[in-house]
Amino acid sequence: MNGEKLLEQAKQARKNAYVPYSNFPVGAAILTGDGTIVTGCNIENASYGLTNCAERTAIFKLISEGKSDIRMIAVVADTAGPVSPCGMCRQVMAEFCSPGTKVILSNLNGQSKETTVGELLPFSFSKGDLHGENEI
Ligand SMILES: O=c1ccn([C@H]2C[C@H](O)[C@@H](CO)O2)c(=O)[nH]1
Numbered sequence: 737m738n739g740e741k742l743l744e745q746a747k748q749a750r751k752n753a754y755v756p757y758s759n760f761p762v763g764a765a766i767l768t769g770d771g772t773i774v775t776g777c778n779i780e781n782a783s784y785g786l787t788n789c790a791e792r793t794a795i796f797k798l799i800s801e802g803k804s805d806i807r808m809i810a811v812v813a814d815t816a817g818p819v820s821p822c823g824m825c826r827q828v829m830a831e832f833c834s835p836g837t838k839v840i841l842s843n844l845n846g847q848s849k850e851t852t853v854g855e856l857l858p859f860s861f862s863k864g865d866l867h868g869e870n871e872i
């Protein structure tokens with residue numbers, strides 16, 4: 737499984753997005769160490785703030801299935817350049833990924849950017865901060 741194939745899965749999941757308010761469907765796909773793929777789409781609500789992004793849908797599905805070991809995340813939307821995950825999703829990625837975990841961001845024209853969770857959210861708040869273990 738490579739980034740291109742994972743992006744294809746994200747594009748498929750994007751078709752399931754529930755976006756009556758923004759009309760901005762987003763798809764995400766996660767690859768784990770054992771080759772499992774879990775996908776997600778954004779799911780909106782009449783109470784706008786309850787919206788769940790595609791990335792968090794995929795991560796929460798994965799965790800709720802008792803899986804972890806995220807190796808790669810792909811995200812796709814109809815943006816001018818590669819889509820850029822929101823801050824909330826970056827924080828959730830930081831919780832369940834390593835700083836080096838690969839993230840492939842793309843648009844529908846095939847413009848894509850490969851980055852990492854650590855690049856997307858440097859100096860993130862984490863478990864260690866709660867327990868007094870992190871130093872600057
Ligand atoms: O990376 C992103 C950016 C935005 N959205 C969603 C949230 C909302 O449903 C819509 C517009 O912000 O796109 C995602 O799912 N992922």
Ligand SMILES: [Zn+2]
Nearest residue numbers: 789821822825
């Ligand atoms: Zn988000």
